[in-house]
Amino acid sequence: MNRSKFFRNTLILSFLLVILVIIHMQTGEVLLTFSDAWNGLFSFDELNQSQVIFRELRLPRTSIAILAGAGLSIAGLLMQTFFNNPLAGPSILGISTGSSLFVALALMSGFSLFSSTVGVISAAIFGALIYSLLLLIFSRFVRSNVSLLIIGIMLGSFTNSIIQVLQSYTDVNALKAFTIWGFGSLQQVNFNQLPTIIFCFLFAVLLLLFLVKPLNTYVLGEQKAAILGVNIKWVKTLVIICVAVFTGLITAYCGPIAFIGLAVPNIVKIIFKTCNHWILIVASAMLGAILLLSCDLLILHLEAMIQLPLNSITALFGAPIVIWILLKNRIHASN
């Protein structure tokens, strides 16, 4: 892809993103002014309703939509390149579910340390880490893309059942935050949690910087990457940490959001037609944010008629993409 085309596409994405952020921020019962936003952030007045709405409702919701969309898409991209499998993604391979399991365990443990913000995030990341490792081990034994997918789905269903069993056996009060998880939601994040979330997100982005070069060589396969001087063990560790932080963080606050991580990188590859991960990562992050903001806007606007869970909307465009990839691979194979 040539430069001008790349800049044009990036410009379009950035423009869309900015527009959507503004629309998303202004979607609600009250029209906010710029001063509401400014004061809400820097000279917050608890009794001013517009400021409260901006600070406690709109800002967290828009922020988490951006972060979740971007984070899950990047995690999906990392996994797709790493497993050399276009069907990989955090939700479809069961990593989000693994993360949920550990959050459930943390919340039910009854220790206040575990059910604090930091405790929940840590549990979610730890769960994602363990499930990524499990997948890594399984991927040693299966060659086919579809087999890995099936293993991931089985892992996810298995874990979901464990969660359901746990839920039926525990005090519901302890699972307060857990109830709507299955659906995915962008409403749970509070303003005071944003700094922690952003910090963890930036930490993962920092690790990501060191992954771009190895990922570019991973496109050629793990063996070729090794021959080109890439330290495979180090890359594996970094990829797993990165995926775990992105997925765990977002799962902790939004529940397992399906399909975004799988669909977005594939769409980006179609638009940008490149294997350069500098471009792929930036574009996936932007498109992921755009898609999740759009999904949430759809939810907000359809609210009066029908209350849709986030996952039903993301699946709406995610599932066809999986089928499309499978069909495309089949056509390739038969050629």
Add this chain to the structure above:
Amino acid sequence: MLRIEKAEIGHRSSLLEVQDLQLLPGKLYALIGRNGVGKSTFLQTLIGTISTISGDVFLNEIHVNSLPNKSRAKQVSFVGSTFNGIENLSVFDYLLLGRVPYTNVFGLTDSNDKEVVDSIIQLVSIEFLKTKFTNELSDGEKQLVAIAQALVQQTKLVLLDEPTAFLDYENKWKIIELLKKCTGENNLCTIFSSHDLEIALDKADYLLLINPITKKLTQVATKSIKKQEVISICFPSL
């Protein structure tokens, strides 16, 4: 260039025994042997991805296993028997990946890297492929491009595992001709494994023959050996 001292080669059990062997720059070596006799294992031992069971491999007098990944990648390159091409990866970008051992931690390439790629493109005469996507090339073109990437890596030791296995008659000759040309011009030490005795006898400077019965690897100059003798060493059951 490359020196092997009394090495036993294999994954877990010994597959192949190499007495002292010294390979020189500027020479093209053909590795000949029956299927399963350990040709690929031998090549992988030379890159250091498989360790020897006993004995040592030295690259420019440094033990291969003690080399850090990055400096090893500057000294040895490897081409497999097939390159399937990769969706959305252009030939130019693919070749640029050969510069990975030379770039910084973020993998950013500079104008020097691009010049190297351009010069190799000229050397291999694939200007017309530069902007194409690698998955859209023909088999012969793919193999050319894969070899070009190894050249972009600018290593003195170039290893090729059956580079001509999936090519037609014409392309087989072209590829090996190209290897010979680059080996001479850039003073490389090139080893390729092959089942095409005619080509190997015609183009290679030396043959590395593996006897499946004694499991020993011997080096012979091409000039001093006939096809029939090669067959009797490598394929004794014929």
Add this chain to the structure above:
Amino acid sequence: MLSRLYIYCAFLFTFFLLFSCKEGEQPKSTKFNLFSAIQHANNFKLIEKSNYTELQIIDPEKGKIERKYALLSAGQFPLLAIDVQPIHIPIKGLIALSATPIGMLHKLHEISTIKGITHRKYVWNPTLLRNIASNRVGEFENLAQLNPEKVVKTGANVLVFDGFGSYPVVEDKLNKLGIVCLPNYDWRENDPLGKAEWIKLYGVLTGKVKMANRYFAKVTKEYNALKKQAIKQKNKRTLIAGCLIGDLWYMPAGNSYAAHIFHDAYFDYQEKNSQGTGSVSFSLEHCLKAHNDASIWIDPGVSSFQALVRVNPKYRFFQAFKTKNIYCYSHNANYFWENSAIEPQHVLSDYIQLNRGGLSNKKLYFYQKLKE
């Protein structure tokens, strides 16, 4: 345009109607001297503090205080402990994500206080339905997806939800917007009068304590009178209740609210000895074996025999089915859910009639025999 004017007029009319029957109470301080007034309800308490009344919601599972609220008069802002949430009364508006508060507020002539409900299809109250139709009442069907901004827009400052273990996940945000969430546990009261006594809580919230007390006293008197009357009964009919949900038949447990009324109506409830205050569940096979011969069956969840057979044809094997002795409130379910809690005397009178069996010519209040 004309229709709008009409609706507006209708509103104005109802508004005046409501206004005219409003009480003249003007609480200066929020102390009600209700300390000893809660007699039957277990799941909420009103405690007199030095300058306000504290409302405590009791977790029915553990019997411990789950939440505390300070009921304050307008302009009163005392320093409160961190676990005490302030509610200024009388409240501006209330979101009722549970049916019973609607019935209770109706008794207090405070339907206009209701600013939000789950969905109009679960509402019986005609005034409330009119308010919904004219967009004065919001609908919040899914507790998990509650949109805080929509809640704010209704102008309500208290949100009552069934503490079924599902909480409004956005509770923190609602609190910051000045909306207090109040779990409703009246459905976990096992004494019918205890359930009805929750009207006092709404009386306190709306500033109609006296009216609530008066109403509750009336209910208590009527209920107890009926109870006495029931004991005189000679024949004691065997009773089963509930229906299959999935593969299990759920029946009120021996110490539940429903079992209490069954007992008061002098029924021979077949599961009277089962443990618990909620429900007990059995397989269909167990029910066929143990309860096949019950002479009367109530609450099958449908309003006609046809529908009953459609749910499960095996229901036909029960004695009560053969003798057509099945009764339910399902022909007007919303009416039952809204009002049965606050009118337990009518539930009891229905049951007493059913127990007597066909003798009465008086119409049943909530119940109806299943249609053929």
